[in-house]
Amino acid sequence: MATAQPLVVAGEGTVFEEIRRVAAVVGCEFDHAPDLAAARGRWTRAPLVVLDEDLAADSPPMPARDNVVLVSKGTPDVETWRRAAALSARRVFSLPDDEADLTGAFADVTDAPADSPGPVIAFVGGRGGSGTSVLAAAVAVEADRTGPALLVDCDPLGGGLDLPLGLEDTKGLRWPEVRLSGRVSVPSLIASLPSRGKLPVLSCGRSGAGPTPRALSAVVAAGSRAGRTVVCDLPRHFDEGTVAVASAADLIVLVVPVEFRACMAAKQVLTHLRPHAERFAIVASGHPVDGVSAAQTAGLLGPPLIATVSPERRVAATVESGEFELPSKGSLVAAARAVLAELRPLPLAQAA
Incomplete structure (x- = not known):
């Protein structure tokens, strides 16, 4: 009918x-x-x-x-x-x-609302070079295997999240070309974006303006309203757009290299984010430096440690070539699954 x-x-x-x-x-x-x-x-x-x-x-x-x-x-x-x-x-x-x-x-x-809104996950690096964008892409790819998802690049200084996914030559709109007036229509937006398989990606460009706070809020809200898992890659600089996404996020994942200096930098990031969000988790990345373990890193910051990502040569090679591939095994996919599992509702006894 x-x-x-x-x-x-x-x-x-x-x-x-x-x-x-x-x-x-x-x-x-x-x-x-x-x-x-x-x-x-x-x-x-x-x-x-x-x-x-x-x-x-x-x-x-x-x-x-x-x-x-x-x-x-x-x-x-x-x-x-x-x-x-x-x-x-x-x-x-x-x-x-x-x-x-x-x-x-x-x-x-x-856009008839979905039976239940989709979760919003925001990723931010404890310091530069922490592998945040790769983990965000991995979570979006993994989420899209079982349901609709949307990957949103929130960092205009990051070079474009379409690059590691091999979408730089794929037709579709990037943030500089996206023009929003009020509320966003998800079908129209999705149809206008480049996609990796079924996963639509709203990337920043190599030039031009990044997303405005209002546009970010509208896109994130629309994706969630449509029942999509919305994965956001945040910049480390704090502006209205970062705050808008953080406020909408069901979970903020802080990606922190296992070293003391990175931990101190991450602590500053966390201090700025705490007034705007409730749920945080830590993913430790890289090899331990200065004798600091992943558990010690999380212990210094406070939020729970949910995964550790070690360097994987195969992943690094596919990211560099622009043909990102999420292996079926390894620490990266395990971390992606741990992040998605963290979004599941707590049992009533634990929630109480």
Whole structure:
């Protein structure tokens, strides 16, 4: 059975063209009626009704229903709200000022929420060169084997997360080309991105602007709302975007080389992140230096140690060649699985 489409009631003209353009932004197809008489048979069946204010003047009685939006060409006045009330419209949007709100109304229909939201995992390095991006990519690849995932590059100074995945020549949008207006339509976004198999990757570019805090928040929220596991590779510098993702994360994984200096650097990172998140975990990377063990590293920082990643020549070779491959065995895939296992709900006795 076909899914019901929103109903747009508008005559040909500027308002209808504006509504059509906004719907296209989120990839929302709609049914069109030129007036209320033509809309009557479809009025109660549509999940959303978007009505041009001009057609609401002296309107015939229509069945009462929820989710009716009145679109005004100018600032709504008393007469506008009277017309809205007569047709059970609880929202009035003035274009172009309220374009983001109208976009969200269409997106609510296009992106029916998943049965349960997907988890958001953020990765940050205790210091540079800790292998954070490789682990983030590994977790995204592993998550995508059992369900939909989304890998989001949040570091505009990282050179682009598409490079180690071998996607640098694959067509699709990177952050400099992504233009967001209000809420994000997940199907439209996913269709526009390069993918590694089924895994879509939103990467920063080699030039151009990185993601804005608002855009990051919108993409992460949209991916989670659609039931995807959203994996975010954070920069070590703290800005509004880092805080926005950290605040949305269900788990922040701090990747720390097993050495005392890296541990002290990671402690500073953790201090900045603690006010914005609740759950943290440590993944130790590399070989022990200065006699510091992985357990000692985690002990100095506080969050639990959930995995240790040792250098793997095969992985390093595939990352360098841009043909990243996650082996079926080894410390990297074991760490990826440990991170995903950490997201499972705790038993009630432990949670208490």
